[in-house]
Amino acid sequence: MKKKLLSIALAVAMVMSALTGCGNTADQKAKPKEEKEETTAESEESEPGAEGENAETEEAAATTAAELDLSKQVEIVMYYLGTEPAGQQVIWDQLNEILLDRLNCTLKVNFISFADYPNKYPLLFSSGEEFDIAYTASFLNYSSLALKGAFMELDELWPMYAPKNYALASETAKKQAKIGGVTYCIPSLNRTYSAYGPIYRKDLVEPYGFTKEIENFEDVEEYLDIIKENYPEMQPLSIYSMGSDVDDCFMYYNGMYPIKGSQNDFFWIDPTEENPQIITYYEYEKTPEFLEMMNRWNEKGFYPKSALSDTDSKKFNNGIAPMLMHNVDNYVSSAVNNPEWDVHYANFATDISNLSFTQDAMVISNTSKNPERALALWDLLTTDEEVFDLFYYGIEGTSYELNEKDEITMIDTDNYSTSSMWAVRNSEYLKNSVGTPDHYGELKDEWNAYIKEDQGAQKYRSFVVDTTAVETEYSACLNTHQQYWWPLELGYTDSEEGLKEYQSMMEAAGIEKVREELQRQLDEYVAGLQ
Amino acid sequence: MRVHFQNFRKELKKNKALFLMALPAVLIVLVFSYLPMSGLVLAFKEYRYNKGVFGSDWNGLANFRFLFSSGVGWKITQNTIFYNLINLVTSQGLAIIIAVIISEIKVIPYKKITQSVIFFPYFISWVIVGTFVYNIFNYETGLLNTIITGLGGEKINVYSIPWVWPIIICIFNSWKWCGYNSVVYIAAVTGVDAECYEAAEIDGANIFQRIRYITLPGIRATVITMLLLNVGRILRGDFEMFYQIVGNNGQLFDATDVIDTYVFRSLTTSANLGMTAAATFYQSVLCFIIIMTVNGIVKKIDKDYALF
Structure with missing residues (x-):
């Protein structure tokens, strides 16, 4: 009897899976047919509905506009991280009016909150939901998702349907957008910098005779000492459960470049070498010196001894900690929001470079039914200042105000905010906030003068790591790194023994295999440059 | 047929x-x-978004390697079983004791209030509990260290002593669940025939004897069913509890990492659905083996108490 029951159950399960399987193949069969339809539609003459387009667009995109069929009104669905501001609907309405007029489409934006993205974002692509545009970034596993086929390939579509955006994107950006020779995303048109270093309040230390600008780690320590002594209720350095940025700062300070191009990496190269060799923390000669420093800082109580279980990520903004190690954008917003604090900044990334343009990027989902229209929409958002301002800042007088220097103030922040679709940003159109320190402009000029495409860290910015072949080992390494390096870098564990343990655990996790693979890719990249 | x-x-x-x-x-x-079970094939596939669950290519046991290649697999399996066992024993044991005591309380308002107070922690989410824990045990401003220094002692850095964490986690788990679990036992105790108690009282049995010889045997079937049901989940760590209480504190991972937290940490950084499915598959198979064994043992001892 039991056996029979089991066989019935199995049969049911098989029928079920066969049914769902069928649904899937039906989908796949449906695809080529649609594509055919699309191509026939493309070859047709553009319908009179496109008349609303202004002359400028037509001129610039003369070669392609004719190919885009605007006859059918469609809704473009966009996903990005953030929470919808309460008053956003007014802005959507106004935007949709323009979009209907220009592209005969409307935009529907869905938000994924910052608390949910680790779970919800990957599901977006596995659920098979039909949508068109999504925000992506390295912290959202852009390259791994791309390699697993979540996004549409854009090599042909991008220049054809978003020609102005394509023309504005730099060669570096186009190179960065490619993984294994295929373009999967449209990088942002915003130039950002790898600057990293202490953001600190000067108002607190000036009464105690600290008037100089911070330039190195000795200065940092001196600053933190003064805070510790005179403000016992404060936590001098902001550190919380996501680990510390001090190790990254230290490596940048010594001119090292993380091969992933972002924080919290454990593979580094020295960009000044001709054929750089990938090294990791326990091989770097200055690591013991760094760990010694961190042990000292921990003993002095510059940050809580249980910081890794502390989830308060806003200690600097709340006034709990007067110093934070972070990027230049954070410096500018802190200075704008707290003018009375006299916020200063020191860039510790000595070999400065432009962050990858794929840091913020846009992808077309492989479930999109209207990729052409979605790209045309993207072209409009990123290269038409009027539309950009509306999408990114909102409506003048309602959500923002401009002063005579063309600097911006966001008003009614309960109902409006700047968009968190960061990929849309175009350096040309971004406005400085009222209160942006002059220092920022000086720094940017200095950096622009320093950066040369074929020198230093900038040379390696287009190198995109592909970990598919060593995924198992790489996952294990990431895990081990977090488990052993994070407490070590904060000086919670003994610096010598801890480093040895970290090394042996990383080796057990398979770091050598990962390194071998990545070194091979890097050598190939270097060879390709010459 | x-x-x-x-x-x-x-x-x-x-x-x-x-x-x-x-x-x-x-x-x-x-x-x-049953339908979602077909998704388990993912554990043996190299998942691609554009090919879907059933269209992706098979890749054998490669997905399982990530659990075991670095030797972490056994460690986290042990931890998971260990935590579930002590949590099972403590929270169910406490629940039984609470049920017995509450049913012995004869003053109705007092009984209701006690029950509500014990039940209340069930409604507090682990996120909040995580904050409690941090504010009790953190080194600088924690309640524990404030008391210790107030009494003239040396501060203790609880977050660097792994062995105390099983105890802390066990205490908080019991505190949160015992009220909820006791509801079933209270119902079972109420179901015991009142005549038995009256007869026992006339025969001169004191309260402890009544509990020992009437109440406990009376709820034996419930206890065994509850145990069996919970044994079935023994390989599933209560993810939220561990994640909120321990956070990203690497120093404690050796003592507190369970399968669920390990998988979460690995896969939020690399998002591989195949590996996640492999971990789930591994948990399910082990759970299946354990429940079959335990049920088999129960059946051998007393057929009426077995689940199936």
Whole structure:
């Protein structure tokens, strides 16, 4: 009897899976047919509905506009991280009016909150939901998702349907957008910098005779000492459960470049070498010196001894900690929001470079039914200042105000905010906030003068790591790194023994295999440059 | 087979109404418990978004390697079983004690208040509990260290002593769950025949004797069923509890990492659905083996108490 029951159950399960399987193949069969339809539609003459387009667009995109069929009104669905501001609907309405007029489409934006993205974002692509545009970034596993086929390939579509955006994107950006020779995303048109270093309040230390600008780690320590002594209720350095940025700062300070191009990496190269060799923390000669420093800082109580279980990520903004190690954008917003604090900044990334343009990027989902229209929409958002301002800042007088220097103030922040679709940003159109320190402009000029495409860290910015072949080992390494390096870098564990343990655990996790693979890719990249 | 089928048809005809009533429940189980099982094939596949669950290529046991290649697999399996065992024993044990005590309280308002107070922690989410824990045990401003220094002692850095964490986690788990678990036992105790107590009282049994010889044997079946049900989840760590209480504190991972937290940490950084499915598959298979064994043992001892 039991056996029979089991066989019935199995049969049911098989029928079920066969049914769902069928649904899937039906989908796949449906695809080529649609594509055919699309191509026939493309070859047709553009319908009179496109008349609303202004002359400028037509001129610039003369070669392609004719190919885009605007006859059918469609809704473009966009996903990005953030929470919808309460008053956003007014802005959507106004935007949709323009979009209907220009592209005969409307935009529907869905938000994924910052608390949910680790779970919800990957599901977006596995659920098979039909949508068109999504925000992506390295912290959202852009390259791994791309390699697993979540996004549409854009090599042909991008220049054809978003020609102005394509023309504005730099060669570096186009190179960065490619993984294994295929373009999967449209990088942002915003130039950002790898600057990293202490953001600190000067108002607190000036009464105690600290008037100089911070330039190195000795200065940092001196600053933190003064805070510790005179403000016992404060936590001098902001550190919380996501680990510390001090190790990254230290490596940048010594001119090292993380091969992933972002924080919290454990593979580094020295960009000044001709054929750089990938090294990791326990091989770097200055690591013991760094760990010694961190042990000292921990003993002095510059940050809580249980910081890794502390989830308060806003200690600097709340006034709990007067110093934070972070990027230049954070410096500018802190200075704008707290003018009375006299916020200063020191860039510790000595070999400065432009962050990858794929840091913020846009992808077309492989479930999109209207990729052409979605790209045309993207072209409009990123290269038409009027539309950009509306999408990114909102409506003048309602959500923002401009002063005579063309600097911006966001008003009614309960109902409006700047968009968190960061990929849309175009350096040309971004406005400085009222209160942006002059220092920022000086720094940017200095950096622009320093950066040369074929020198230093900038040379390696287009190198995109592909970990598919060593995924198992790489996952294990990431895990081990977090488990052993994070407490070590904060000086919670003994610096010598801890480093040895970290090394042996990383080796057990398979770091050598990962390194071998990545070194091979890097050598190939270097060879390709010459 | 044929005979069985005919019997089944006869049965169907005879009890039409009963079968109809069972249908929704059967459907729900099929849709939510059996249908998703087909997703387990992902554990043996190299998942690609554009190919879907069934269209992706097979890749054998490669997905399972990530659990075991670095030797972490055994460690986290041990931890998971260890935590579930102590949590099972403490929270169920406490729940039984609470049920017995509450049912002995005769003043109704007092009884209700006690029960509500014990039940209350169930409604507090682990996120909040995580904040409690941090504010009790953190080194600088924690309640514990404030008390210790107030009494003239040396501060203790609890977050660097892994062995105390099983105790802390166990205490908080019991605190949160015992009220909720006790509800079932209270119902069971109420179901014990009141005449037995009266008879025992007349015979001169004191309160402890009554509990020992009437209440406890009376709820034995419930206890065993609850144990069996919980044993079935023994490989599933209560993810939220561990994640909120321990956070990203690497120093404590050796003592507190369970399968669920390890998988979460690895896969939020690399998002590989195949590996996640492999971990789930591994948990499910082990759970299946454990529940079959335990049920088998129970069946050997007393057939009436077994689940199936």
